[in-house]
Amino acid sequence: MTTLLYLIVYDVPATKAGNKRRQRLHNLLSGFGSRKQYSVFECFLTAIQFAKLQPRIEGLIVPAEDSLCIYIIDAAAVRKTITYGTEKPRQENTLIL
Numbered sequence: 001m002t003t004l005l006y007l008i009v010y011d012v013p014a015t016k017a018g019n020k021r022r023q024r025l026h027n028l029l030s031g032f033g034s035r036k037q038y039s040v041f042e043c044f045l046t047a048i049q050f051a052k053l054q055p056r057i058e059g060l061i062v063p064a065e066d067s068l069c070i071y072i073i074d075a076a077a078v079r080k081t082i083t084y085g086t087e088k089p090r091q092e093n094t095l096i097l
Contacts, residue, residue, distance in 0.1 A: 005078050005089055006033070006043045006050060010061075010068040018065065025060050025068075028053075042089050 008029060012022040022039075029035070032053055033043030045053065054070075061068055073089075081088050 001046045001048075003044045003046050004050075004075075005073040006045055006053075007071040007073060008033070008041045008043060008057075008068065009071070010039045010066065012039075012061070012066045017062075021060055021062065021066065025057070028056055028060065036086070044089075 010022075010025060012018045012025065026035070029041040029043065032045065032049065033041045036042050043053070057068065057070075078089055083089075
C-alpha cells in the first residue's frame with residue numbers, strides 16, 4: 001500500500017480548554033507519527049489510515065479558536081526536502097492506536 005507524508009501543523013490557544021485540546025491532539029498524533037517540533041508532526045500514512053485519523057482530528061479541534069493545517073507530501077517531494085539540524089523525513093514503523 002502506498003504511503004504519503006502528512007505534515008500536520010497546529011496552533012491551539014493557551015487557555016485551560018485549549019491546553020486540554022492540545023494535549024489530546026498531541027496524544028492522538030503521537031499514535032500516527034513522530035513529533036518534529038512542538039506543534040508539528042510527520043505522519044507516513046496510507047489513505048485508509050488518514051481516513052481514520054481525519055475525523056478524529058476534526059472531533060478534537062475548535063475551528064473558531066484553533067488552527068490546524070495538513071500538508072500532503074508525495075515521495076518525490078520528500079526526496080527533495082532540505083533539512084538543517086535534523087534528519088530528512090523517513091518512514092519508520094508506525095503503531096496506529
